[in-house]
Amino acid sequence: MDKPVIRIAWQDDKPAIADLNTRAFGQEDEARIVTQLEKDGDVVLQLVAELDGRLVGHILFYAVGVRGKLGAVGLGPMSVDPWVQREGIGKQLIVQGLTMLRDNGVSVVFVLGHDWYYPKLGFSVEATEPFQTSLKGPHFFALRLRHGPPMSGELIFPAAFGIA
Numbered sequence: 008m009d010k011p012v013i014r015i016a017w018q019d020d021k022p023a024i025a026d027l028n029t030r031a032f033g034q035e036d037e038a039r040i041v042t043q044l045e046k047d048g049d050v051v052l053q054l055v056a057e058l059d060g061r062l063v064g065h066i067l068f069y070a071v072g073v074r075g076k077l078g079a080v081g082l083g084p085m086s087v088d089p090w091v092q093r094e095g096i097g098k099q100l101i102v103q104g105l106t107m108l109r110d111n112g113v114s115v116v117f118v119l120g121h122d123w124y125y126p127k128l129g130f131s132v133e134a135t136e137p138f139q140t141s142l143k144g145p146h147f148f149a150l151r152l153r154h155g156p157p158m159s160g161e162l163i164f165p166a167a168f169g170i171a
């Protein structure tokens with residue numbers, strides 16, 4: 008397989024991103040969440056992976072509020088085309104996204120997701136310990152990118168996720 012190009016997502020990518028999310032998840036919920044996050048102005052960064060001119064991967068990072076403190080960032084949804092999964096594309100999207108966030112002063116990133124996936128990329132349940140949210144549990148992870156605020160606090164997720 009050729010090496011995919013990882014780049015910023017543009018407006019023109021929207022239909023392909025929605026199609027990719029729907030195929031990767033086998034349902035439309037995540038594509039709808041992407042649209043809602045964009046509409047609400049909650050998106051921090053979106054990257055896509057392009058292979059031979061085709062969009063085969065997508066990752067979204069969104070703003071997480073931390074009550075009374077500097078904010079943080081959340082990861083998801085992310086998806087890789089079922090035909091090219093387990094080829095390292097998801098990992099490249101995460102690594103490149105986290106590098107961009109770290110270089111721009113983001114201290115901590117949260118994700119609710121697969122326990123067989125995110126710990127491989129450095130995320131851990133332990134790193135969520137100083138933070139409060141109803142999402143806490145074995146599938147809620149954090150990764151500290153740099154020392155600095157926020158070090159603790161109550162997390163506020165975008166409305167698109169419908170979290171109480």
Ligand SMILES: CC(C)(COP(=O)(O)OP(=O)(O)OC[C@H]1O[C@@H](n2cnc3c(N)ncnc32)[C@H](O)[C@@H]1OP(=O)(O)O)[C@@H](O)C(=O)NCCC(=O)NCCS
Nearest residue numbers: 031032085086087092093094095096097098120121123127
């Ligand atoms: C989850 C997903 C994004 C992973 O993307 P990917 O490009 O296939 O993953 P990668 O090739 O980068 O894999 C990175 C590591 O995870 C492992 N991994 C990937 N998919 C796996 C699976 N289904 N089961 C077990 N391990 C898996 C890889 O073996 C690799 O491990 P290594 O670094 O030790 O070699 C992709 O499977 C997907 O789009 N799934 C459907 C949508 C989804 O679940 N999104 C995430 C929501 S939380």
